[in-house]
Structure formats: C-alpha cells, structure tokens
Amino acid sequence: MMFKTLFSAAVLLTLAMNVASAQTPSFPATDWPWWRGQQRDGSAAPDQNPPLQWSEDDNVVWKTAIPGRGHGSPMLFGRHVFLATADDTRKVQVVLCFDRQTGSLQWESVVHQGNYESKGKRKANEKASWASSTVATDGERLFINFFNDGAIHTTALDLKGTILWQQKLSDYVIHQGYGSSPAIYEHLVICSADNKGGGAIVAMDRATGEIVWRRDRPEKPNYPSPSIVNVSGKDQLVLTGCDLVTSLDPGTGATRWEIEGATTECVTTTLTDGKHVFTSGGYPDNHVSAVLADGSGKVAWRTNSRVYVPSMLHKDGYLYLTLDAGIAECVDCATGETVWKARLGGDFSSSPVLVGDLIYATNEQGQTFVYKASPEGFEKVAENKLGESVFATPTICDSHIFMRIAHYDGDRRQEFLYCLGAKN
Template sequence: MHLQGENWPDFRGPNGDGSSTARGLPTEWSETKNVRWKTPLPDTGWSSPVVWDNQVWLTAATDDGKEQFALCLDRATGKLLQKLLIFRNPAPQGFPRGNNTYASPSPVIEKGRVYVHFGTFGTACIDTSRFTVLWSRRDLNCQHGQGPGSSPFLLENKLILTYDGMDIQYLVALDTKTGKTLWKTDRNTPFGEIDGDLKKAFSTPYLLRRKGNTELVSVGARAFCAYAPQTGKELWRIPHPGFSNASRPVAGKGLLFLNTGFNRPELWAVRLPDDGSGPTERDVLWRYTKGVPNLSSPLLIDDLLYFVADSEVLTCLEATTGKEVYKERIGGRFYASPVSSEGLIYLFGESGKTRVIKPGRALTVVAQNELETGPHASPAACGRAFYVRTSSHLYCLERR
C-alpha cells in the first residue's frame, strides 16, 4: 500500500495546483549527485510524467507526427518497460518546428488505467497491467493551428477533454470504462469576426470545490468559463482579451486566479460569491500585467501567489490584493509549472537550472541545481523523488 504523496496522477499533482505531500524530496542535484536513474527517451514530447504505484507513464511522438506512443517506465529502475504505438497519422496537421510537439498533452492515470491524449489525433485508454488498449476515440477533432496542448482531466467515471481549435471549440466527457460520449458542450463565447488563430487555446480544466458543489473551470480564448462536471452545462462566463491560453487556474482565499493567455498576458483574481453563485465581471478584484507567464501556471502558498515568466522573472504577489511583494530576475526561461513541498518551492528552468526557494515576502534561494538540459514538461513530485522530463531524458532525482 502506498502512502500519501506516493502517486502523481495529473500534470500538476493530486490537487491540480502544483502542491505535493511528498516528504524528503532532494534540494540538491546534478548529473553526478542524487540521480537515482536517468533514462533516454525515444522520439519527442512535452507531456509531463504521471506516476502510479511502480509505473511512470508519458507520451512521445515522431517529429513528423506520423506515429504517437505511450511510454511506461519502471519507477524503481527507470527501465523502459513498454513503448506502445497508439496512433498512426499518414498526413498529420502541421505546425512550425520548435513551437510544439505531437505529444504535448500529459496523460492522466488511476489504478489500473492510464489515459493518453493527442488532441485531434486521438485519445486512448490503456490497461496498465496488461499494456493493452481498452478503447480509443479518433472522431473528436479540431484544427489546433499550433498542435495539441490541452491535457485530459479525470473525474470519477469521466475523462474530460478540451478542444479549443481555430475552427471549433468544445469540451467533451467520455465514460472511462467504454470511451463513449457522456456529454459534449460547445463554447458559447461570442467571438464575432476574428481570425481563427485568436479562437484557439491549450488549457487544462481545474476542479473548483465550493459550497458543497464542484465546478469545472476551463479557460478558453476570450473567456473564462465554468461547467457542471456531471452535465457539461455552462455555469458562468467572464470575458477576457487573450487567446492561446495554456496556464492552469488555481484557487484559494475565496478567489480564483486566472491567466488571460497570449496578447499581453494578465493575471486576474476573481472573487467567488459567498452564496455559491457564479462570478461576473464585477467580481474581478484585481488584474496584474507585468511579467505574467504565457505558459506556466501559478502557485498559491498561504497568502502569497508565485509565478515565473518565460523570460527569467519570478514574481510574488499578495493573493488578496494583487500588491507586488517582490519581482526578481533569476535567469533562464520557465515553461514548466512550479512545485511546492515541505515549505519549499521548486522552479525548473528550460536550460536545466533549477532554483529552490523558500516561500515568503523576500526571495530566499536555498539551492541552485543544474542538469544537462531542462524541461518544457512540469515535473512529478511523489514518494521521495522528482521525475523530470527534459528534452532527451527522464530523470528520477532522489536523495542518495
């Protein structure tokens, strides 16, 4: 039986917010220190690893997108156990090299099953003990424009997928046992006459729990939305000016923190009404516009909100006021979302440099570490280890 913090089922962890209950994670590492194992990965991908019991899963694809795979590694040794060919694509949608990969959405996992998603190219459910595909869907499509990015979301018997394309935009819930559609909801955002590039998004839903109810918060182009997980009914919508959204929301202190995406990204704090009703534009408490990331998600710890931009800037804000506590240049670009555990924050840079800092009203750096290359994918933090996907390898970082 695994203890709390032993599994990492989603790219931002069990709570979907980057917080980890793991104990004893390393604070220092290098290519020769605290590396339990390092495994070269075949092909390419920006999907994050997910972890369940003795397995680590992630996805990969050929550079041209003609083949897409699910990868399973042994958690203890890093041995590649399976490379399952999931989909072949004779003529896949193209996009500029370097902007994305054909394996960027992260898997989600539960006991006995892992769900891999490649956007418009298809979704599959895999039996994790027999390594067989139980079901797949290839009829849910859109024109991504820059390739797939939204990760699936698992809630009870539903696998919820987001398709925010240049042409059409919708969410769909599939039955986890059969893959059949339980509900499908089109976005109601009034786009008007705008270019299709301004209609797309790449975000992953966040489950908001309040007043005994659950709401599926989904950020699309030009609107923040929430849906009823059981039916797909839209519950509320707040317009915003952005598009190509990738950052995942977080919530706390009676507020919901949302990123408007590209086109001068802004971080918004939206007050959640005490009576459980849906927020409106009047509930936008503050907006912050300087050094907001295009891609990575924020981290909320106590009364402070932390985020790292694509361009080496770390910002700390008062969560309830939006007041800037500090803004520091820490070097490097950050696409991976930060992780917190045991009173520390871990910031993984694309170059391979990681900063470990203490939460608080002043920047306190505990350690600076470096690997040969760094991640686009957010790391998993469970047990006593980090599982970090770089451009070429999957690392298990653990105190030795």
C-alpha cells in the same frame, strides 16, 4: 455567450445512475496520477525530502533514454512511471511505461501510427511537441490526448498498454500546438480541444469512452487543460481563454457562470484559494486576474504580468508566479499587489512545483531554482543545472524528482527520464 450541450436520453439515464454512485478515485501520497498532481494545483505532498542538490554525477538514482520528443510530464502510479512521446523516426505517438525503481522500460504502446504532423499551412510553434499531454490514470486505466490526422483524440489503455477505446474530441486547426491533458472526475474523463476551427470540451465515461456530455467552444486558439476546483462550496470545471472565464458543472456540463475576460490564448492551469479562481494568459493581452467564483461575474483584480505558459502556485493567501521571462513573483491573493519580485534567469515553459515551503522551478535551459514560498521576500535555497533543454514540468513525489530532460550532442537531441533522489 451560450454553447450547446448535447445529450441523449440513454446518456442522461446513465449519467444519473453513475453520478449517484461514482467517486473520483483517490491515491496514496506516493502516487502522482495526473497533470499538476493529486490536488491539481502543482503542490506535492509536504512531508517528503526531495534533493536540493543534483548534477549528472550527484543524486541520480537512474536515468533512461526516451525515444522521440515530448513535453508531457511523468505520471506515477504504483511501481510504474508513465510518459507520452512522439518518435519522428518511426512516425508514432506512444505511451511508455517504466519501472519506478530501476527506470527500465516495461512496455511501449503505439497509440497512433503516422499522420501526427500538421497538414495545414501553419506549422506548430517550434517549441511545441506532438506529445505535450500528460498521461492520467483512474487506477484501472490510462488516458492520453494526442493531435493526430487533423483532430484531437482521447485514448484509454489498460495498465499493460492495451488500447481499450479511442474517442475523437473534435477536428483541430494547429495554431501553436496542442498540450491539454485529461482530467478525471467521478466516473468521467474530461478533455478539451479549443482551436480556431471551433473545438469542444468533452466528458466521456472512463470505462467505455461513451460521450456523457459535450460543450462546443468558440472558434479561437487556446491551450489550457480542464481545471477542476472546489470553490464557493462546489466542484467547478473552470475553462479560461477564448476571451472567457467559464465555470461548468463537471458532472453534467451545465453552465454555472461565465464572464468575458482572460484574453484569447491561455496555457496555464487554473487554481483557486477557495474564493477566487486565478487566470493568466499571454495573447493578445498579458494578464493575471482573480475572478470571484460565486457567479457574481466580478473580477477582484487584474495585472499585466506575463504568465503565459508556466502555471501558478498558491500557498497561504499568496500566489507564486514564474513569468515566462525568468522572473519569480509573489502576489497577494486578496489585492493583486506584488509583494516581491526576483530575477531567476532564462526562459520558462515548465511549471513550478510546491513542496512544503519550497518551490522548484526549472527553465528551458535546464536550470532548476529552489526558493522559499514565503511573502517575507525571495530566498534562494539552491540552484542546479542538468541537461540543455527542459520543457516538461518535473514530478516530485515520495522524496524523488522525475524530470524529462534533453541533452545535445552536436545537432542530435536525446531526451532522458531522470529519477533524482538520495541514493541508499
């Protein structure tokens, strides 16, 4: 299937000039600048010591109440933590900035006022939120995606919360919800809006918001964030779902290769072992597959494991899966064979995080399981319970864990941002 790429002469000239000089920003290991971390694969810096045990009274450095509700993860840059939320009492979608050392709120920036609920006949999945994207930064600006007024918008803010520009990606038909996060590449911020009305993947100039390239997408519901991986010796922007696996040049939007597969609805963020890209999805078919990323169109293997929402991890030739139904699984990257399975318990929406040889996986009920990333067998190291509702993926950085957790007082739900770590 072919899709249109839209360019103008002025944009092509700008593209050529910028690509020649721009570089994707780099950050110290103490920062977590975008969804799934600096490596874009859920792996944290290995040389750190986040806590193995915590509770409401143990290893809590600080906790801060969050207005409203959201599933976006904390983003860390310098002295600050950034988070998106949707506050139903005020009908606003906002970006929040907290002091990283104390948890105190530094500023709030209202990105959209009103119009954030679906106006169509279909309501979003009850598990969804109206702030499910994770803030990204290029070190100078912040970027966030929201569904608002029947469309998906990408907004850029400065580091003090002032809105710099806003760009509409496409109209959007709500099916389950929306949670795709921005991806930073060279001078671009790349965002996607797959939906039943026909969406798009759009690359914008980070400084101006000008559209550098745009690709139309099929009229099908789908949810992943854009995945930028270096595989087969080149940077590839991989999109899964809509019954396709598509690889684009992230700088230009040109097609590198495309094959049928990966089912219709996917959520997880694609990762690679340097040879394959790994896809997973949950409707209408459950699947995990390994696709050769050399343009051959070959699928090395495919299984029917249901890894619909939590993204996968890779380490030393093995995939580590957290199935939605609360099962941990280790899979050989080369063959697709299951090496081991173990029941964790509960339902999972947040994605696991890899720290060295340990995996931290949190279920919707607030239980976090810490276990070894090893093909030798499942080995649980710790188990902790905090809160009653968790959908956001934790951020683990600089020996601290930042978690978005909800507590209930009767029917009242209150979210908190926790910083967990050893107290000095």
